[in-house]
Amino acid sequence: MKLIHKFKSPNFNKRISNKINLIIIHYTALKSINESIEYLCAKKNRVSAHYLISKTGAIYNLVPENQRAWHAGESYWKGEKDINSQSIGIELDYLPLKNHNKYTKELINSLIKLLKLLIKKYKIKPHNILGHSDVAPYRKIDPGTNFPWHIFEEKKISFKIKKLSNVSEIKNVLNNWYKKNQINSKEKKIIFWLGYIGYDVRNLRKKYKINQLLSIYNSRYKVYKSNFYNKKNIFNVIELHFLNIILTKLKK
Ligand SMILES: [Zn+2]
Structure with missing residues (x-):
């Protein structure tokens, strides 16, 4: 080179x-x-x-x-x-x-x-x-x-979100943990996951900031296959992304 x-x-x-x-x-x-x-x-x-x-x-x-x-x-x-x-x-x-x-x-x-x-x-x-x-x-x-x-x-150069099987058990454990920590709405979960992945989620009280973060996430991971704003899809993808990361950590 x-x-x-x-x-x-x-x-x-x-x-x-x-x-x-x-x-x-x-x-x-x-x-x-x-x-x-x-x-x-x-x-x-x-x-x-x-x-x-x-x-x-x-x-x-x-x-x-x-x-x-x-x-x-x-x-x-x-x-x-x-x-x-x-x-x-x-x-x-x-x-x-x-x-x-x-x-x-x-x-x-x-x-x-x-x-x-x-x-x-x-x-x-x-x-x-x-x-x-x-x-x-x-x-x-x-x-x-x-x-x-x-x-x-x-090419395995940047991170790829992979489909996972057999995650119902870990999801149950996490659901109890979310309840205990009052992470009870979808929005709170999304913010928690994005923060864990690495994103800056400090001072996210304003709605437009959350939307901005989701749009940045979407432009990177192409969550919405069309321009149709699909909230359920982005929720599932970010959760999967988070699970990918904690499961790789547990394996180490
Ligand atoms: Zn730049």
Whole structure:
């Protein structure tokens, strides 16, 4: 895999911890690769990413991996708030348009190669390959609804929700636990599950924020097969997602 080192961004500082365990995927929302390089390397913009991938599949290294690039901003995942310190940031040369333009094949192929390399190097788990929208769901929507997460799920690069059998027993145990902890409405359960998965569910009292979080979740996991808003479907999928995670934990 060829990396281009021709351009460097001055926008980084020291990581607070040396542990790299997340990868955050972004789009630049700019028109071209040249514009993206210029933007991410201009000191005044105070943003950057470790990698930038062009529509033709060229991979630019803008910040050394051991430094803290400035891509995630105000973010949250599993209780952690300094996401920049523990992650590698990858920007994709993509601008969403009204005609629902797709990511190019070349860009996706290069991203697959880069992710495979980073996952091996830092032993990053599939559930820690995230979009910017996962760690900042109330501010950001990138990498957006056209990002082909299914390709990454099939290649076991990102987390895939699997169908489970024989879960009625564990569901009974959990139902008692929910009752004891007054997690009794569907909405409370959804919020509990999403929080357990890693999402920021602090201050979720406002209804529009819950809807925003569900829409971000939906754009990643494609819960609604059509545009029809199916509440029952998203409830079942998030529950299954949660069960996937606790059952993998129990197996360890
Ligand atoms: Zn972003």
